[in-house]
Amino acid sequence: MQIATTIAEVRTQVKAWRREGLTVGLVPTMGYLHAGHASLVDRAAADCDRVVVSVFVNPTQFAPGEDLEAYPRDFTHDCAVLEKHGCDLVFHPSVEEMYPPDASAYVELLSEMPKQLCGKTRPTHFRGVCTVVAKLFHIVTPDKAFFGQKDAQQLAIIRRMVRDLSYDIEVVGCPIVREADGLAMSSRNTYLSPQERKAALVLSQAVRLGQDMYAKGETDAEIVLHAMRAHIAAEPLAKIDYVCAVDNETMMPVLALCEGTLVAMAVYIGKTRLIDNFITGA
Numbered sequence: 624m625q626i627a628t629t630i631a632e633v634r635t636q637v638k639a640w641r642r643e644g645l646t647v648g649l650v651p652t653m654g655y656l657h658a659g660h661a662s663l664v665d666r667a668a669a670d671c672d673r674v675v676v677s678v679f680v681n682p683t684q685f686a687p688g689e690d691l692e693a694y695p696r697d698f699t700h701d702c703a704v705l706e707k708h709g710c711d712l713v714f715h716p717s718v719e720e721m722y723p724p725d726a727s728a729y730v731e732l733l734s735e736m737p738k739q740l741c742g743k744t745r746p747t748h749f750r751g752v753c754t755v756v757a758k759l760f761h762i763v764t765p766d767k768a769f770f771g772q773k774d775a776q777q778l779a780i781i782r783r784m785v786r787d788l789s790y791d792i793e794v795v796g797c798p799i800v801r802e803a804d805g806l807a808m809s810s811r812n813t814y815l816s817p818q819e820r821k822a823a824l825v826l827s828q829a830v831r832l833g834q835d836m837y838a839k840g841e842t843d844a845e846i847v848l849h850a851m852r853a854h855i856a857a858e859p860l861a862k863i864d865y866v867c868a869v870d871n872e873t874m875m876p877v878l879a880l881c882e883g884t885l886v887a888m889a890v891y892i893g894k895t896r897l898i899d900n901f902i903t904g905a
């Protein structure tokens with residue numbers, strides 16, 4: 624497995640692969656890798672001849688006061704995980720390599736999509752995500768790019784960016800990987816104290832509750848969301864940011880659940896903001 628820190632190194636390697644007629648998959652990450660990330664790498668290795676994984680804590684997707692400095696990092700461990708899962712090239716650039724000091728070009732969806740759900744508390748987040756992913760797409764020029772359903776709004780926004788900007792890239796969404804007790808894997812789970820770790824189970828429990836209600840025939844979004852919110856609110860360490868049902872393509876709220884509706888939540892457990900979701904009928 625190769626490790627590249629510059630854009631030029633990545634371009635040289637990808638061009639060499641292309642000359643051999645090989646297909647390339649890209650998995651963008653912020654590192655501190657867990658089994659959720661590894662599942663994306665596995666899928667990329669199954670679908671593509673060569674796999675590039677980026678490990679970059681992207682400053683433009685953090686607002687002032689968020690956890691940019693505290694965000695966990697362990698590049699040695701990340702490389703061990705990636706090697707095991709069939710990654711061919713790790714792209715681990717510095718902030719300066721990705722963003723010249725006077726960089727002023729951004730990629731942003733101007734529709735309502737990035738303003739819904741996480742966009743309400745993180746109004747500049749998806750601009751940072753789109754910008755870094757657009758740059759990675761230009762640098763790696765992958766045939767396919769792999770993203771987790773865990774970040775459902777991010778996945779929908781990237782799909783829309785790819786459509787609107789005519790990238791010749793297939794975006795592949797991959798299922799949420801969970802701990803044995805249901806908690807969706809996240810690099811931020813490391814922030815949780817043992818007591819908070821237990822409290823964090825209300826997210827996946829609310830997901831199960833919503834899934835069960837829909838499976839039993841309840842399609843009134845407010846009834847399902849109310850039950851989910853009540854379950855979370857019963858946990859003293861939990862504070863709801865949002866629990867919403869939206870159209871999975873536009874991210875706009877829906878009143879009735881139908882097959883393919885996204886039911887998504889963000890909940891603070893202590894100071895840590897966690898997200899989880901499900902798609903009805905999936």
Ligand code: AMP
Binds near residue numbers: 798809
């Ligand atoms: P991050 O490093 O948190 O930016 O995540 C990098 C990629 O891994 C994103 O596409 C995430 O959606 C995906 N991912 C993170 N956690 C999980 C998980 N538990 N299951 C599946 N994919 C995940």
